[in-house]
Amino acid sequence: MKRxxxxxxxxxxxxxxxxDQKIDNTRLNLYVKxxxxxxxxxxxxxxxxxxxEQLHLIRCDEPIDFEHLHQTHKAKNILxxxxxxxxxVYEAEALAVSFVNRSLHQSMTLSxxxxxxxxxxxxxxVFACLCIQNGTNAEIELMSPEG
Numbered sequence: 607m608k609r610x611x612x613x614x615x616x617x618x619x620x621x622x623x624x625x626d627q628k629i630d631n632t633r634l635n636l637y638v639k640x641x642x643x644x645x646x647x648x649x650x651x652x653x654x655x656x657x658x659e660q661l662h663l664i665r666c667d668e669p670i671d672f673e674h675l676h677q678t679h680k681a682k683n684i685l686x687x688x689x690x691x692x693x694x695v696y697e698a699e700a701l702a703v704s705f706v707n708r709s710l711h712q713s714m715t716l717s718x719x720x721x722x723x724x725x726x727x728x729x730x731x732v733f734a735c736l737c738i739q740n741g742t743n744a745e746i747e748l749m750s751p752e753g
Contacts, residue, residue: 613697616669620693623660629686637685638664641675701746713741
């Protein structure tokens with residue numbers, strides 16, 4: 607089923623810090639645990655090398671209680687002396703996959719995409735591979751979480 611309204615992801619959010627200084631991983635993980643409670647989470651550093659802010663994507667194994675998260679953030683929105691901004695993330699509807707390095711002497715194929723994404727994820731999350739262009743780019747439509 608194709609959705610008409612974009613939905614916020616129930617298991618993912620991001621934290622932005624207005625600094626180019628590296629945030630301590632131990633403190634960041636404790637802060638995330640305080641925000642999401644006992645829900646197991648993975649933290650991914652998404653910061654660009656030349657950025658003047660730090661960006662971390664948090665993916666939880668279970669749905670997040672965003673009301674609790676926002677209340678906790680409101681009470682403690684400073685970490686290591688830097689202001690923390692919570693960013694809610696929308697669910698992805700499609701992916702554009704491209705080879706970054708054209709020196710790879712392999713062309714993009716459906717079987718290679720399935721291998722990169724993983725067969726289990728492909729079966730669970732991919733609705734269709736819409737096209738593969740020039741052996742270097744692919745467009746993938748994802749399954750609607752409603753079924």
